[in-house]
Amino acid sequence: MNLYEHCVPQFKKMLGILDSWLALAAANAERRKFDPNVFVSARLAPDMFPLARQIGSACDTAKFTPARITGKDAPKHADNEHTLDELRARIKDVRAYLDTYRSQDLEGMETKVIAPPSLRGKSIVAKDYVIEMQIPNFYFHVCMVYAILRQNGVELGKTDFLGSLPVRDA
Amino acid sequence: MNLYEHCVPQFKKMLGILDSWLALAAANAERRKFDPNVFVSARLAPDMFPLARQIGSACDTAKFTPARITGKDAPKHADNEHTLDELRARIKDVRAYLDTYRSQDLEGMETKVIAPPSLRGKSIVAKDYVIEMQIPNFYFHVCMVYAILRQNGVELGKTDFLGSLPVRDA
Numbered sequence: 471m472n473l474y475e476h477c478v479p480q481f482k483k484m485l486g487i488l489d490s491w492l493a494l495a496a497a498n499a500e501r502r503k504f505d506p507n508v509f510v511s512a513r514l515a516p517d518m519f520p521l522a523r524q525i526g527s528a529c530d531t532a533k534f535t536p537a538r539i540t541g542k543d544a545p546k547h548a549d550n551e552h553t554l555d556e557l558r559a560r561i562k563d564v565r566a567y568l569d570t571y572r573s574q575d576l577e578g579m580e581t582k583v584i585a586p587p588s589l590r591g592k593s594i595v596a597k598d599y600v601i602e603m604q605i606p607n608f609y610f611h612v613c614m615v616y617a618i619l620r621q622n623g624v625e626l627g628k629t630d631f632l633g634s635l636p637v638r639d640a
Numbered sequence: 641m642n643l644y645e646h647c648v649p650q651f652k653k654m655l656g657i658l659d660s661w662l663a664l665a666a667a668n669a670e671r672r673k674f675d676p677n678v679f680v681s682a683r684l685a686p687d688m689f690p691l692a693r694q695i696g697s698a699c700d701t702a703k704f705t706p707a708r709i710t711g712k713d714a715p716k717h718a719d720n721e722h723t724l725d726e727l728r729a730r731i732k733d734v735r736a737y738l739d740t741y742r743s744q745d746l747e748g749m750e751t752k753v754i755a756p757p758s759l760r761g762k763s764i765v766a767k768d769y770v771i772e773m774q775i776p777n778f779y780f781h782v783c784m785v786y787a788i789l790r791q792n793g794v795e796l797g798k799t800d801f802l803g804s805l806p807v808r809d810a
Contacts, residue, residue: 595806602650635764640755
């Protein structure tokens, strides 16, 4: 198992799950007769990011992970989404970008030293970057989206968080 | 990197971070002059678990991960905590349990097929169990604790979520 297998397919999966929540949120708003884009600026606390920025951060964390490790440029996003549809388009774009990576692209890079801009001049070993920064950051933002939607009455449950699991009959 | 390296040290680290939030919550309650154990039953939404159960679930997810993979019995916890101190004791107990594992205990178990009770008769490959079930579940519950505390006015920020990172001068 290399770094790719640890995070890239799961980031892609979770972004797909995140996208399905936005579809549920839109349907929920329609049923309750309000503009679904009200969700876009919803926050858990006044000094926390709104939904749009939480989604943008989850997307950025996912796209930058393989990009920083391999030294490639990730696609840019302007953080200017105002609708659920625009946010869903960004998620789709990042999922497609993750699809451009193959397991072998990250082969043997566990101990590579990288200096992602967010560390402002400091460096970190790639495996620590993935395990201690990117995976926690990614789940943080995805979970804040879940929390915002739940608190605003969107009917999500734990199964919607995990998505389908590759289980088999024992 | 085996399954141990991918999750056990990070679970231990995050539980330590979770513990530090409870210390901050207690200090916050003292300053604002209310019983700190009010936080224990706080919820994000009426049909979501309260803080105590979110912490219990994070602890259980962490302890069961190496236990289910290696086929060992994890320590039992009765889910009967009513105070922040009792919750902190549970976290301490699980952190000590994680310390009983060594990297070699999980060596070569990536493709082992296991049947954790939560899958009710189904089985899953150990690496999928870690990446698609346990890590997402663990962060879910840790993030819900963060969200509950933030919404109740405890001053936490992103740095408190990630904790200290093994960075070096570039």
